[in-house]
Amino acid sequence: MRADKIKQPLSSFARKSGEIFILTAKAIALIFKRPFNFRLIESHLYLDGIKSIPVIFLMAVFTGGVLALQSYYGLQRFGAEVFTGSLVGVSLTKELIPVLTGLMLAGRVSASYSAEIGTMVVTEQVDALFTFGVNPVKYLVSPRLIALVIMTPLLTLFGDFVAIMGGRLVAALVVHQNPNLFDSQLFVSLEIWDVLSGLIKSVFFGLTIAVIGSYFGLKTEGGAKGVGRATTTAVVVSSVIILVSDFFWTKILPFSLR
Amino acid sequence: MIEIRDLHKSFADKKVLRGVNLIIEPGQTTTIIGGSGSGKSVLFKHVIGLMKPDSGSIFVEGEDITKMSESELYRMVDKFGMVFQSGALFDSLSVGANVAFGIKNRKDMDAAAIDLIIERSLNQVGLSDIAQLLPAELSGGMKKRVAIARVIAKEPAIIMFDEPTTGLDPIMADMINELIIKVSADPAITSIVITHDMISAYKISDKIAVLFEGEIIETGSPEEIRNTKNAVVRQFIEGKAEGPIKIR
Numbered sequence: 001m002r003a004d005k006i007k008q009p010l011s012s013f014a015r016k017s018g019e020i021f022i023l024t025a026k027a028i029a030l031i032f033k034r035p036f037n038f039r040l041i042e043s044h045l046y047l048d049g050i051k052s053i054p055v056i057f058l059m060a061v062f063t064g065g066v067l068a069l070q071s072y073y074g075l076q077r078f079g080a081e082v083f084t085g086s087l088v089g090v091s092l093t094k095e096l097i098p099v100l101t102g103l104m105l106a107g108r109v110s111a112s113y114s115a116e117i118g119t120m121v122v123t124e125q126v127d128a129l130f131t132f133g134v135n136p137v138k139y140l141v142s143p144r145l146i147a148l149v150i151m152t153p154l155l156t157l158f159g160d161f162v163a164i165m166g167g168r169l170v171a172a173l174v175v176h177q178n179p180n181l182f183d184s185q186l187f188v189s190l191e192i193w194d195v196l197s198g199l200i201k202s203v204f205f206g207l208t209i210a211v212i213g214s215y216f217g218l219k220t221e222g223g224a225k226g227v228g229r230a231t232t233t234a235v236v237v238s239s240v241i242i243l244v245s246d247f248f249w250t251k252i253l254p255f256s257l258r
Numbered sequence: 259m260i261e262i263r264d265l266h267k268s269f270a271d272k273k274v275l276r277g278v279n280l281i282i283e284p285g286q287t288t289t290i291i292g293g294s295g296s297g298k299s300v301l302f303k304h305v306i307g308l309m310k311p312d313s314g315s316i317f318v319e320g321e322d323i324t325k326m327s328e329s330e331l332y333r334m335v336d337k338f339g340m341v342f343q344s345g346a347l348f349d350s351l352s353v354g355a356n357v358a359f360g361i362k363n364r365k366d367m368d369a370a371a372i373d374l375i376i377e378r379s380l381n382q383v384g385l386s387d388i389a390q391l392l393p394a395e396l397s398g399g400m401k402k403r404v405a406i407a408r409v410i411a412k413e414p415a416i417i418m419f420d421e422p423t424t425g426l427d428p429i430m431a432d433m434i435n436e437l438i439i440k441v442s443a444d445p446a447i448t449s450i451v452i453t454h455d456m457i458s459a460y461k462i463s464d465k466i467a468v469l470f471e472g473e474i475i476e477t478g479s480p481e482e483i484r485n486t487k488n489a490v491v492r493q494f495i496e497g498k499a500e501g502p503i504k505i506r
């Protein structure tokens with residue numbers, strides 16, 4: 001009985017991981033099979049990417065601002081407040097903005113993917129796709145995956161820029177640091193690899209969000225309640241994967257620990 | 259020809275199909291009748307490859323679809339069209355895009371030809387000027403008819419209708435009966451219909467099969483079914499609450 005209690009969730013975890021892996025492989029392979037659904041990709045680029053700009057902007061401005069503030073006062077304790085620009089630039093582009101962008105999209109996009117696909121499952125629309133010879137993975141998952149793999153790094157880059165500007169603004173207006181000092185420190189210490197390592201991670205985060213949202217959508221059972229459950233699970237699981245995998249990415253990506 | 263052999267299917271511990279045997283002749287209309295919850299829709303989903311049986315086989319033109327790989331199934335399903343009991347319209351697409359769904363990737367058709375087919379298919383089910391609406395803007399009966407138009411437009415060789423007339427007014431129901439008869443008149447087209455509507459069953463069928471407690475308990479022409487001696491079938495076609503069928 002007790003062994004069962006441990007074994008069952010473990011085997012279910014293993015099975016689901018396997019299924020998610022297979023779904024990812026299928027969705028990628030089917031991208032290259034005709035017919036190509038450019039219209040679907042386009043609509044996801046717009047709905048899930050472009051329309052996420054406002055939330056990413058807000059998140060980035062305030063994250064950059066508060067980080068500049070805290071860094072300034074923290075560094076001031078040992079008289080190093082001139083380095084605010086360096087510290088802010090590096091922490092934002094390497095870690096904070098990629099991860100927070102991922103989490104924002106996990107909430108906004110992964111939820112909508114699982115809800116939309118889940119509703120299609122419970123109303124037999126996914127079955128209907130098959131009866132028209134259309135592979136649901138190709139029609140529903142592949143375009144979402146392409147859209148997010150393109151959009152997540154772009155949004156992250158946008159977030160990097162906005163956050164640094166936010167930090168610079170706060171440093172200038174609130175603590176009255178000379179913006180030239182902020183800039184010179186930023187350019188002296190920020191390296192291309194800091195930004196790139198964040199962007200590489202964000203490609204993976206985009207893939208995670210698309211696949212996890214789609215997977216739990218496709219697995220939906222039993223009506224409105226099932227759709228609700230799928231949505232919650234998709235958001236939680238994709239957020240956890242982003243947070244945990246971020247640590248390992250940081251360990252393995254070259255230069256990311258310099 | 260479609261041949262279903264000793265098909266079994268359970269969900270958890272609930273046995274739904276308990277050895278279904280049925281032959282569906284090519285070019286004919288076969289109607290399946292049976293109580294609500296007796297497994298008719300589940301049987302349909304097996305025939306088109308949406309569900310895998312626990313045991314048994316389904317031969318479509320000699321090939322066992324229960325043993326097919328995914329890519330073989332996608333090739334197979336091209337022959338089929340299925341009107342879902344729930345309609346299953348794609349709710350993010352317009353009515354027109356729904357109707358064109360089965361033909362939009364055909365290379366031999368341009369946009370004008372497709373528009374023509376959309377209009378003609380909708381007309382056949384008594385609808386017009388709704389191609390630009392979304393499924394959410396339709397009544398229940400209209401959704402059902404769009405679902406029928408969507409399948410007719412694809413011109414499949416084997417058409418499966420899951421309760422095509424349920425939820426329609428009597429005149430509209432008869433119009434759909436006439437449409438099924440017209441479509442099935444083509445000897446290249448095999449129709450399989452699920453219905454509770456005995457008027458429709460007698461009118462459209464070449465053969466009627468009765469599903470009861472997970473098995474096909476009787477098959478025959480409409481005339482043979484009408485004159486059956488089987489008490490269970492009698493009770494069903496006459497629509498009586500009293501009889502050997504126990505309502506639990």
Ligand SMILES: Nc1ncnc2c1ncn2[C@@H]1O[C@H](COP(=O)(O)OP(=O)(O)OP(=O)(O)O)[C@@H](O)[C@H]1O
Pocket residue numbers: 269274292293294295296297298299300301343
């Ligand atoms: N996906 C499923 N999971 C679990 N049980 C199911 C599933 N699909 C159908 N069933 C069960 O199988 C039985 C038969 O269902 P089915 O939909 O085939 O009935 P039906 O004969 O089409 O009824 P109706 O005439 O009301 O449409 C029902 O008891 C139903 O609860």
Ligand SMILES: [Mg+2]
Pocket residue numbers: 298299300343420
């Ligand atoms: Mg049914």
